[in-house]
Amino acid sequence: MSSETRKLLAVFAHPDDESFICGGTLAKYASAGVEITLVSATRGEMGRRMGNPPYLNRETMAAARELELREACERLGIQHLHFFNIRDKTVEFADPDQLADRIAGLIREVDPDVILTFHEQWGGHPDHCAIGKATIEALDRTELEKALYFISFGDAMEYPEVYGYFKKDIAKINVSGQKKAKLAAFRAHRCQTEIDEWVWLSDQQAMRRLGNYEYFIKGNEEALKRDHDDLF
Amino acid sequence: MRPIIQSEVEELLRVFIGEDIYVHSEATSYVFVRNFKVKLSQAFVAGDGPYRVAFRFDQIGWLRMEALTHYELDEESRLLLAGYDDRGRMNVALHIGKEPFAE
Numbered sequence: 001m002s003s004e005t006r007k008l009l010a011v012f013a014h015p016d017d018e019s020f021i022c023g024g025t026l027a028k029y030a031s032a033g034v035e036i037t038l039v040s041a042t043r044g045e046m047g048r049r050m051g052n053p054p055y056l057n058r059e060t061m062a063a064a065r066e067l068e069l070r071e072a073c074e075r076l077g078i079q080h081l082h083f084f085n086i087r088d089k090t091v092e093f094a095d096p097d098q099l100a101d102r103i104a105g106l107i108r109e110v111d112p113d114v115i116l117t118f119h120e121q122w123g124g125h126p127d128h129c130a131i132g133k134a135t136i137e138a139l140d141r142t143e144l145e146k147a148l149y150f151i152s153f154g155d156a157m158e159y160p161e162v163y164g165y166f167k168k169d170i171a172k173i174n175v176s177g178q179k180k181a182k183l184a185a186f187r188a189h190r191c192q193t194e195i196d197e198w199v200w201l202s203d204q205q206a207m208r209r210l211g212n213y214e215y216f217i218k219g220n221e222e223a224l225k226r227d228h229d230d231l232f
Numbered sequence: 233m234r235p236i237i238q239s240e241v242e243e244l245l246r247v248f249i250g251e252d253i254y255v256h257s258e259a260t261s262y263v264f265v266r267n268f269k270v271k272l273s274q275a276f277v278a279g280d281g282p283y284r285v286a287f288r289f290d291q292i293g294w295l296r297m298e299a300l301t302h303y304e305l306d307e308e309s310r311l312l313l314a315g316y317d318d319r320g321r322m323n324v325a326l327h328i329g330k331e332p333f334a335e
Contacts, residue, residue: 048260052320057233057304057312058256058327059334087335089264195319 006034006232009112010078011103011135012151013091013127014044015069016192019185022116022151023076024175025214025231027182030077034232037080037110039103040069041131044192046088052194064191072188075181082106092130096137099130103138112146114231115139119150119217122163136219147226148219157215171216171228179207233302233314238277241285241303244311245275248328255287256327257295264325267332282315285326299323 008029012018018026018038030036045062056064066083073081084102086094107115118124118132132150139148149171156163157170175182183206186199193199198209216231218224226232253272258264271290278284279298286296299315306312310329316322327333 046258046260046264048321050314050316050320050322054233054302054314054316054320054322057302057306057314058258058322058325059306059310059312062334195321 006114007110007112008034008036008114008116008231009039009107009110010036010116011039011041011106011131012116012118013041013125013131014047014088015040015065015072016044016189017118017128017151018069018078019072019076019182019189021153022214022216023072023182023185024178024210025173025216026078027076027178027185028173028175029231030079031178031181035080036076036078037082037106037112038073038078039082039084039106041084041086041091042088042127043083043085044088047192049192049195051191056191061191065189068189068191072185075184075188077181080110089127091127094130096134099134100137100141103135104141107138107142107144107146111144115146115148116151116216116231117148117219119152122150122152122217124153139220145222147223147231149216149223149231150219152215152217155211155213155215157217160217163217165217168228169218169224171218171223171226171231173214173216173231174212174229175210175214176212179210182210183207233304233312233316236277236281236283236301236303236313238279238283241283241311241313242275242277244303244305245277248272248311248330249275251330253328253330254332255295256325256333257297258325259297260322260324267335272328285313295326297324297326300326
């Protein structure tokens with residue numbers, strides 16, 4: 001049984017990346033029995049949103065966001081969580097060789113079928129791009145054949161040509177059945193979402209704001225072999 | 233964190249005068265410095281809210297920040313000052329303590 005369990009490793013930078021960007025997909029695979037391991041390189045302790053009204057300060061934020069992430073993991077069905085203890089906003093300054101080695105070690109240990117990370121160029125934040133770059137390097141070092149995907153924001157990859165990709169490079173995951181879990185994960189990240197009024201409307205109203213699909217850029221040959229509506 | 237009362241913050245700052253302190257200072261969207269160590273010689277609070285705070289250092293140098301709105305003396309006796317906007321977003325922070333802050 002355990003040898004047949006499908007596994008997914010997500011290597012991200014901040015608490016909330018997993019929920020806001022691809023929470024529906026993670027919830028979908030978790031409910032289908034996929035074992036999910038999440039890395040958050042930082043604790044998001046340099047975030048700007050401190051609750052609304054504010055109840056955090058710079059020194060209390062790391063612990064608060066760790067707790068929030070643990071709750072979000074429960075809402076999404078993520079079983080394993082690792083922090084790399086890198087200070088928020090400094091991932092790009094971490095030793096790239098050590099960082100890649102550390103991720104490579106985790107890839108060997110977890111032995112996932114699918115790896116998710118940020119696109120090195122289109123990650124949208126220096127920490128995102130840096131962790132994406134390190135993960136690409138890490139997978140190379142392992143010489144393992146794992147399907148690598150880059151997460152993307154909203155429905156930007158409906159038009160992949162803008163980013164130098166084609167439809168064949170994109171996996172489009174239907175997450176219309178996971179809106180409840182995704183919304184619960186948004187709400188778990190309370191200090192970050194209190195400012196967004198829509199998150200706290202009724203479930204029905206709030207879920208209407210969540211898209212039906214999440215999009216992933218295929219990051220290697222192994223991913224290109226897979227279907228366009230499934231990461232596995 | 234509570235809204236700044238100038239006289240109370242001035243009194244809390246007095247404890248750090250003449251001491252070696254560690255400073256965390258940030259303008260959230262642009263810059264942060266963490267754990268620079270200086271000897272504080274003077275500390276000032278000015279304004280009607282938001283407030284301006286300035287430090288003078290023992291040998292040479294200034295640190296001046298504005299837009300500070302809230303303060304707290306935390307459980308580790310560190311003085312935390314911060315400036316929030318009306319929706320809870322941090323604009324600035326200025327923390328001082330006698331021990332280093334967590335890296």
